[in-house]
Amino acid sequence: MAAIDVATYVLEQKGEMSAMKLQKLVYYSQAWSLVWDERPLFDESIEAWANGPVCPALYARHRGDFLVTAGTFGGNSAVLDGTAKETIDRVLEFYGDKPAQWLSELTHIERPWLDARDGVPVGARCNNVIGHAAMAEYYASL
Numbered sequence: 210m211a212a213i214d215v216a217t218y219v220l221e222q223k224g225e226m227s228a229m230k231l232q233k234l235v236y237y238s239q240a241w242s243l244v245w246d247e248r249p250l251f252d253e254s255i256e257a258w259a260n261g262p263v264c265p266a267l268y269a270r271h272r273g274d275f276l277v278t279a280g281t282f283g284g285n286s287a288v289l290d291g292t293a294k295e296t297i298d299r300v301l302e303f304y305g306d307k308p309a310q311w312l313s314e315l316t317h318i319e320r321p322w323l324d325a326r327d328g329v330p331v332g333a334r335c336n337n338v339i340g341h342a343a344m345a346e347y348y349a350s351l
Contacts, residue, residue: 210250210251210288210289210293211251211252211253211266211284212235212250212251212253212264212266212267213266213267213270213282213283213284214251214284214285214286214288214289215235215238215239215250215251215284215289215293215297216231216235216267216270216277216281216282216284217279217282217284217285217286218284218286218289218294218297219231219234219235219238219297219301220277220278220279220281221279221286222297222298222301222305223301223305224278225276225277225278226276226277226309227275227276227277227309228268228271228274228275228276228277229260229261229309229312229313230308230309230312231267231271231277232261232262232263232264232267232268233261233262233304233309233312233313233315233316234300234301234304234305234312235264235267236255236261236262236263236264236316237300237304237312238250238296238297238300239251239255239344240321240344240345240347240348241296241299241300241348242293242296243341243344243345243348244345244348244349245296245299246292246293246296247345249341250289250293250296250297251264253265253266253267254266254338254339255338255339255344256325256335256336256337256338256339257321257322257325257326257329257335257336257337257338257339258334258335258336259331259332259333259334259335260313261312261313261316261317261322262316262321262322262339265336267282270282270283319347320343320347321339321340321343321344321347321348322339324343325337325338325339325340325343
């Protein structure tokens with residue numbers, strides 16, 4: 210499974226959305242999969258960018274696009290197993306109707322993003338990786 214496959218599934222379920230919102234939903238899908246399923250949904254890294262967590266591999270597919278749709282990436286949601294889809298569905302039930310800015314602001318007060326950006330000035334570019342262990346530990350404690 211790849212981040213574009215997860216993104217495609219999210220978009221198939223929720224429809225067109227901003228690229229920023231998609232990035233946050235993919236991030237939360239990865240985080241909760243680490244907690245609930247004890248496995249990552251995808252191998253690509255997530256970095257602590259100024260506007261919140263971003264998967265650079267996914268960003269490369271939508272760079273310059275404000276709105277994205279399921280056909281944007283060429284991903285294949287059929288490669289996701291039932292457990293992955295169930296996890297993503299649960300994430301979408303909770304986070305899916307929240308505005309992109311709300312999701313971004315939420316990530317900005319959570320430890321994984323904050324810790325990865327430790328010492329980086331507000332608004333500055335940063336490509337520090339938010340590790341799986343940091344995500345699993347933080348979200349499991351909620």
